[in-house]
Amino acid sequence: MNVQPNTPAAALRRLDVLVDWITQGLAAALVVIEIIILFAGIIWRYVLDKPLIWSNELAEILFLWLVSLGAVIALRRGEHMRMTVLVARLTPGRQRFLARIAGLIVAVFTLELIVPGIGYMYEQQAITTPTLHIPGSWEVAGQLVALMMLFYVALRQLFAGAAWRELLITLAIGVVIGLGLWAAEPLLYAIGNGDLVVFFVLIVGVCIFAGVPIAFAFGIATIGYIYFTSSIPLSIVISQMDQGMASIELLAVPMFVILGLLLEMTGIARALVDLLSALVGNRRGGLSYVLIGAIYLIAGISGSKAADQAAVAPVLLPEMKRRGTPPGELVAQLAAAAAMSETIPPSLVLIIVGAVTGVSTAALFTGGLLPAAVAALGLIILIFFRTRNERPSGATVAPREAARLFLVAIPALILPFLIRYAVLAGIATATEVATIGVVYAVLVGLVVYRCFDWRRVFPILVETAALSGAILLIIGAASAMAWALTQAGFAQTLTAAMTGLPGGKYGFMAVSILLFIVLGSVLEGLPAMVLFGPLLFPIAGQVGINVIQYAIVSILAMGIGLFSPPFGVGFYQTCLISKASSDEALGRIWPYMATLVVALIVVAAVPWISTGFL
Template sequence: MHVDIATETPALPAASAKRAWARTLDKALGPLIEIPAALLVVAEVVVLLAGVVSRYVFHSPIVWSDELASILFLWLAMLGSVVAYRRAEHMRMTALVSMASVKTQAFLEAVALAAGLAFVVMLLHPAYEFAAEEIFVQTPALEITNAWRAAALPVGFGLMLVVAALRLIECADWRHAVGALAVTALVVVALMLAEPLLRTLGNWNLLIFFVIGVGALVFTGVPIAFAFGLATFGYLMLTTRAPAMVVVGRMDEGMSHLILLAVPLFVFLGLLIEMTGMAKAMVGFLASMLGHVRGGLHYVLVGAMYLVSGISGSKAADMAAVAPVLFPEMKKRGAKEGDLVALLAATGAQTETIPPSLVLITIGSVTGVSITALFTGGLLPGVVLGVTLCMLVWWRYRGEDLSHVRRATKGEVGKALVIAFPAIALPFVIRAAVVEGVATATEVSTIGIVYAILAGLLIYRQFDWRRVYPMLVATASLSGAILLIIGAATGMAWALTQSGFSQSLAVMMKSLPGGALGFLVVSAVAFVILGSVLEGIPAIVLFGPLLFPIARQVGVHEVHYAMVVILAMGVGLFAPPFGVGYYAACAISRIHPDAGIRPIIGYMAALLVGLVVVILVPWISIGFLH
């Protein structure tokens, strides 16, 4: 999601006493999955940091560190996705489901669980076969069988199977569970009976499985990763001669890019800067500078989201760090709740390109574009969109009454700067470490984590050890949700490529009127729509590998194209009624979604103006690359 955004599902009603054993088993299962997942996050930080220190400080690289990190990473991805499944934190679209009656919602929850059950049942045996095949592959540095790594897949799917079964048993109304299982079974049987017909339809199957099928699953609240996985598995099994193991192999390939290791580490870093008070210090400094200006705290919100994004990479972490610090004072000054949540969501979209954004890291992993180039190119487009948002803030708040607001003295501003300096320096430390070659984009997050821990302990004296374990589990959960989507979307993108769809798409996009500009405009419109329906990261993983080669062919610089696509996707992700990022902003700020619908229209228009400027002026994205 990298968006990196998890949406809570409505809680299932309490199970009856007869099914108390299922709840007891579920409770016992929790720590058995969560403790290893949390330890794996710690292990990844230690292994990667050891690699940086040994190479840069002692000039004696550890040859096996990346390999060990890769083995642990797949286990973290799979156990994290089990944690996310158990906590109902997999990315899903609930906009339509939430409009239904309570009874229908409960039934659709059961359908989502049954679909998840079908997904893991179908993939469990192929995953076991895949792991068994890997026994014969030896890792080059550690010289152990690759089955140690691949075993994460069947173990993860097996645990998801147990969780899905327990959740269905815990359903308060057994008729919902039985009905959901019956509907799922009927769909599976109907598709199997239709196999001879499907094999004659050629590329019409793409419409059936990847448009109608995925659409139906996503809109009924099935987690996006499972929707992609089910559609891909069904398409390959019923319309091609590809073995089932191919789906697992492609998922493994998608989740195993070493660059994606940055995802859990930057998520954890985002949680650390909020916990250590670094975010609060940055916001305090900006507020002391601009608090006396009309609309000043709104400018602070835009600036704070820009600065915090440069550290955490996770939008949910950014919003959680900034909103609780600023919103109480903004409300005191008369700002309406709806306007606050609307601007918070808009700044979430504005800062999607700011390194180390998880979306930038994902684009680099799936398209091969240089991460360093993306990190350099992403700074200025965020500024352009920030300026358009600030222009609207100036217009809306030009008549604000500030007679009761005291201007901070120069001494107070200076003191706030001294307090905030270690926090403000962190984005520059991270970027310098990548550019100077001290660490890779994957490893640099470990430097940030150590920096944040030391700053929290020694400078801000704000480090709650009791919060570390929940933060590690939350990191594993969000990372697992993101990585399972990337795995499933990689399988789906491969199926689309094998069908010849990517070639047809390339021909169509190249023939668009307007050349490179026409291609950029159509891409932007497409990604606004895709970002709102699929969330950010799935849309990027699915269509990035198809569209980036076309961008190169029509003469668009790949970093410029990445910025246009990410910003367009961000607008879709944070725009109601479908954009899940908007609902995340509402949840974090505890403001009802209805309140922000009207004010956000203006902010979205401002973002679109900024997007048009970025499209028309490629220098904004690529000017600093040379």
């Protein structure tokens, strides 16, 4: 439909374009600036022996602006993590209704934070950074700008294509719920910690199953709990979100995201897959082995499982389909491989767990390799038995050709070892090391493989910001929610319940595995780890479990839940990447998930697998 100039609709269209360009342009520029700052810090410290003492400080401030703008981009694109399994089964009309409800929740959440956020920004004005003497308000300003843009985007989504009657019904539902909670305040006070069930089980659960982005489901429940059950100012929410997202270790998230996105574009992923295909591709189930090996190798470069899958799928899956592998089997193998690789450094989950729990990231990097190898071995054994009656397919590669492909793949094979060596040798921190990978990948793509599409650079930078913003907003919202739970005494209650389980540390480990599998499925994995990690990891230490082993077991369990149907978001993401129906994969994925569960039990039963090389 044509929009007439000089009308309100045309003005809104121009404003949409302006918001889009501001958020994407600034976010893309900030990603580049962060890479330059961190890489310069490595060069000046390690090569020139003249550390830039201000680099991390500036990088941290810009990082909060980056992820805040990224959260806006993700909301505009509908890329925030959410559960859509149930919503997708509804009629289009009901889906639009729930989308308007989600827009209303996001609008209320952002509006409730903007006013107290302004006061919080003024409070931070008097606090300056130690090196650059930049006021703390500069960090908060980025979040406030993003909150205003999020509020605008939420309103646009609320009003988009809706009739007045539909809007009035949506607003009426919001008013009724708000008045109902206000009227129920005496009852909420009377039931004590029962109000935790109302806000953090009932409200969060309804929001998540209705398709509300998980970060905003956490946020609205936390605001509601604080507003209706206490006299604490709402500025505490933005303060806790700020603290949750401000860790310099989390700057590794966008760095490893962009590194993962570069793997396919620069030809690194193809070089690795071609080499593995030459070695085992002509055997029974050969390309399935290649798939497991490729994900394992590429996961040692990229921190994002979605990026790993997106790098391997275009290179390998078409040939697997040509050789007769059913689409459902492809989904099952790709999903299981991604779940297996969750503990391979530099996994984003490892970095985030280290940041939110205080566990050594370097120790997590060391402890995660062998457990993933155990899971990969289990998958290889399963594939062997499932393909033992198949005929070998594919041509045998001559030794000379295999040697040539090995030489071609050497630059790609160097990258995971380069990343690991840079951390262990003290050349770069876990935050900085991805920039070495980014610079190396760009050089290899330009000089060695000559596979670098400059037209894709800006979309990759924007995608990096959007994915990072979606991840970090969840971390911020989960941090505020965890603070509220702790203030309510939930941590003490949870500690008493978990330490009192029969079987001691074995009972605690078994319950934790079940808990993280379920939460990994329902809460998209990462939010569950951010929310419950800080609560459960100290208990693990109290009952005598090494926290590194507990972290690895929890992450593997979370990954299994994330990629398991019917609720696991990772499963449906894999179907999308594989261009296959979820119905085709539903019956084929269970043997793979069962194999991963067996591997998980082995890792949980044998601590040395996680701690032997520490």
